[in-house]
Amino acid sequence: MLFSFFCRDRANHEAVRQANRAEHLAYLDRAASRVVFAGPLLSDDGSKPLGSLLLVDCADRRAAEAFAAGDPYAKAGLFAEVTITAIRQVLPKP
DSSP states (O other): OEEEEEEEEOTTOHHHHHHHHHHHHHHHHHTTTTEEEEEEEEOTTSOSEEEEEEEEEOSSHHHHHHHHHHSHHHHTTOEEEEEEEEEOOOSSOO
């Protein structure tokens, strides 16, 4: 089942994001077969990351919550809020 992860960064935590970026990307690489999409949320001019958006195939909500908790960004306290929502892909057709 697909889950979306909408993660908003804490204010003034750019240094935390930078310090943990390589570990975060390695975490996503290890789950690459299940990651449909992953990328930063950006300010309107594209110059500043504001959070992260991910679409990940997880067995169930419990697995989705474990995936979110295991993210190095989450472990470092980068996120002010993480919203996890089950979704159904319509387009492009899976």
